[in-house]
Amino acid sequence: MSEGTVNVNPGRTVATDRPWWLSLLLRGPAGSVPARVALTVLILVGAALAVYSGYIHLYLWGRQPFPYKDVPTIGPLFLVQGIVAILIGLFVAISRRLFAVLIGTGLMVVSVAALVYDVEVGMFGFKDSFSVPYATSTLYEEIVGAVLLLIAACVLAWPAVTGRSARSVRAR
Numbered sequence: 497m498s499e500g501t502v503n504v505n506p507g508r509t510v511a512t513d514r515p516w517w518l519s520l521l522l523r524g525p526a527g528s529v530p531a532r533v534a535l536t537v538l539i540l541v542g543a544a545l546a547v548y549s550g551y552i553h554l555y556l557w558g559r560q561p562f563p564y565k566d567v568p569t570i571g572p573l574f575l576v577q578g579i580v581a582i583l584i585g586l587f588v589a590i591s592r593r594l595f596a597v598l599i600g601t602g603l604m605v606v607s608v609a610a611l612v613y614d615v616e617v618g619m620f621g622f623k624d625s626f627s628v629p630y631a632t633s634t635l636y637e638e639i640v641g642a643v644l645l646l647i648a649a650c651v652l653a654w655p656a657v658t659g660r661s662a663r664s665v666r667a668r
Contacts, residue, residue, distance in 0.1 A: 542648060611631065
């Protein structure tokens with residue numbers, strides 16, 4: 497296959513003007529029906545965990561007895577995190593494309609890192625604790641979401657990456 501073609505089915509290619517890396521990023525679930533269903537479920541569960549993470553951030557921002565909205569700098573960041581996580585989670589679930597799954601994975605990884613950093617070091621003059629409501633459960637939920645989305649990203653990218661590597665070797 498040349499750079500301007502995409503393998504649709506075994507033995508059948510379709511011409512495209514896209515570079516290989518763009519085709520890779522736009523890749524969605526493919527293969528047999530059970531494989532597509534399994535990958536779609538994996539993506540949807542990861543996306544649902546991103547949405548849930550956003551919901552928890554919004555809840556902590558304004559609905560608990562000591563809301564984070566009253567904490568300078570952290571409060572607005574909780575609001576942004578809540579809204580963005582819900583939007584990205586929905587985007588991942590709707591598109592099911594590699595680039596969206598990677599964005600969702602990044603969101604979850606950054607959320608985990610921010611929580612751990614905030615508890616261990618502190619941010620913007622505020623230090624959190626794992627003993628506050630939802631901190632530990634949110635940490636585990638975001639780790640699981642990141643792992644599921646990372647697995648889904650690897651599965652989506654694997655055929656294209658291995659196919660690209662084989663083509664590169666044959667071209668030499």
